[in-house]
Amino acid sequence: MVIDPFELGRVIAFLSLSFIIALFLTFSVLRILKKYRIEKRIRKDGSTPIYTDLHKHKEGTPTMGGVVIWGTVLFLTAIFTIVGRLFPEVIITISSVDIPLRDLDFLSRKDTYVPLGALFAAAFIGIADDVLDSFHSKGGMSVQRRLTLYTIIAAIVAWWFTFKLEFDTVAVPFVGDVFIGLWYFPFVILVIVATSFSVNETDGLDGLAGGIVGTSFISLGVIAFIQERFDLTVLIAVIVGALLAFVWFNVPPAKFFMGDTGSMSMGVMLAIIALLTNSALVLPLIGLVLVVESGSVLLQMTSKKLFKKKLFQSTPIHHHFQAIGWPEHTIVMRFWIISAVAGGAGMVLMLTA
Numbered sequence: 001m002v003i004d005p006f007e008l009g010r011v012i013a014f015l016s017l018s019f020i021i022a023l024f025l026t027f028s029v030l031r032i033l034k035k036y037r038i039e040k041r042i043r044k045d046g047s048t049p050i051y052t053d054l055h056k057h058k059e060g061t062p063t064m065g066g067v068v069i070w071g072t073v074l075f076l077t078a079i080f081t082i083v084g085r086l087f088p089e090v091i092i093t094i095s096s097v098d099i100p101l102r103d104l105d106f107l108s109r110k111d112t113y114v115p116l117g118a119l120f121a122a123a124f125i126g127i128a129d130d131v132l133d134s135f136h137s138k139g140g141m142s143v144q145r146r147l148t149l150y151t152i153i154a155a156i157v158a159w160w161f162t163f164k165l166e167f168d169t170v171a172v173p174f175v176g177d178v179f180i181g182l183w184y185f186p187f188v189i190l191v192i193v194a195t196s197f198s199v200n201e202t203d204g205l206d207g208l209a210g211g212i213v214g215t216s217f218i219s220l221g222v223i224a225f226i227q228e229r230f231d232l233t234v235l236i237a238v239i240v241g242a243l244l245a246f247v248w249f250n251v252p253p254a255k256f257f258m259g260d261t262g263s264m265s266m267g268v269m270l271a272i273i274a275l276l277t278n279s280a281l282v283l284p285l286i287g288l289v290l291v292v293e294s295g296s297v298l299l300q301m302t303s304k305k306l307f308k309k310k311l312f313q314s315t316p317i318h319h320h321f322q323a324i325g326w327p328e329h330t331i332v333m334r335f336w337i338i339s340a341v342a343g344g345a346g347m348v349l350m351l352t353a
Helices: 005-035 049-058 066-086 113-135 143-164 181-202 208-226 230-250 259-276 288-307 317-323 328-352
Strands: 091-094 097-100 169-172 176-179
Touching: 005 066, 005 208, 005 230, 049 317, 066 113, 066 230, 066 259, 113 143, 113 230, 113 259, 143 181, 143 259, 169 181, 181 208, 181 259, 181 288, 208 230, 208 259, 208 288, 208 328, 230 259, 288 317, 288 328, 317 328
Parallel strands: none
Antiparallel strands: 091 097, 169 176
């Protein structure tokens, strides 16, 4: 593949612009969250004694910070779509290169309609959950209700992939594209729901989910760029830039938390981009830490139900490491390293197998 310098420059420019805008947006979001007391509440009903003891000092920290991420995506998408379509022939010159404004518009039916639509649908459900969790005495939505709502989003996306985009194969490493026909519909639902809830499980320590999801998006971004899905790559760059700004304020001690509006929407987006790049079967490797986190919860539940015995002191597994004495920043940094290595391995596997 010959790298297109314009497209590479567009990706880098949008990543940088997204980072800067998200940094400035964070200050306004933090003021609003503090003003309306949209804060983290720690369970004190005795159902999670280890978690409560480890995290009681975090109660009152603003949550719903994921607004910064998808808010930046919404802002940049809207601005460059409007400008690019109202003034398509206007030329701007950057470093002696003439660029028509229409070439900066990255909203496209092929690459970005579906992920953007699902992102905002998931984000608004997450907002409702975060607000309920902050103000309702019984906390946020039940697991069953959340599962139902996100499955509905996944089913709509599955319909689009199956009947509009006519996807019917999955890429299997070392085998090639395998035809699965209409089984692609439930496959999409499974990938989206599993990924979104896995990101949500991972969002439990300062900086943890933001860094892990960021490395996963970077891996998928490289895959999308090599596949010459340039509008999709620009969208990923915007997300990564906003995530970097979020992590800037979310590293220990966190100024605010991502909340469900961030974790669930990022999970949905991650899954859809993996599907668009035909990388869904490699996603468990790219997002290895996400798999381990959600897997630890399932193993704990199964062991307690079948054998009346806990495998871990607390789950997801990052809480287990906290309980045995690992400092929070140590867990976060080590999980980041694992995520970066796994993301690189998944990227190489996808591009070479």
